[in-house]
Amino acid sequence: MIARLWHGRTLVEKTTDYLAFLTERAVPDYSGVNGCLGVYLFHRIEGNVTHFQTLTFWSSEEEIRAFAGDEVLRAKYYPEDQEYLLEFEEQVLHYEVTEGCPLNAVCQV
Numbered sequence: 001m002i003a004r005l006w007h008g009r010t011l012v013e014k015t016t017d018y019l020a021f022l023t024e025r026a027v028p029d030y031s032g033v034n035g036c037l038g039v040y041l042f043h044r045i046e047g048n049v050t051h052f053q054t055l056t057f058w059s060s061e062e063e064i065r066a067f068a069g070d071e072v073l074r075a076k077y078y079p080e081d082q083e084y085l086l087e088f089e090e091q092v093l094h095y096e097v098t099e100g101c102p103l104n105a106v107c108q109v
Contacts, residue, residue: 001037001097004064006054006075010084015050018084019043022052025078030056035063049086057097064094 010018022041030039037057044051058064064072073091081088 001100002058002061002064003095003097004054004056004058005093005095007089008052008054008081008084009049009086010052011086012045012048012050014084015043015045018050018052021080021084022054025080026054029078030054030067033063033067035059035066 019041027039027041030036035058037059040055042053042055058067061072068074068076073094075089075092077085077088
């Protein structure tokens with residue numbers, strides 16, 4: 001399994017609207033691709049900027065390619081992102097998932 005992590009920043013006054021956009025447009029886009037195993041959105045406010053992280057889990061690089069294109073580490077943006085984001089980071093991070101515990105499970109350490 002591969003974890004794909006994207007980061008973006010917006011002005012704090014756009015937080016609610018951008019979160020709504022991500023929930024209504026981006027999450028269904030991710031989760032509609034075969035091989036997407038989960039989508040999580042995170043955000044935190046730091047001064048007048050809100051940081052967003054999108055964490056998705058994929059069964060293989062081939063499924064990521066179906067979502068993101070041949071350059072699997074290139075960030076995918078939507079036209080609406082122009083209204084919100086302060087910059088456009090070119091790449092995402094990929095991690096191989098070596099251990100995990102479902103959110104609704106009791107994990108043993």
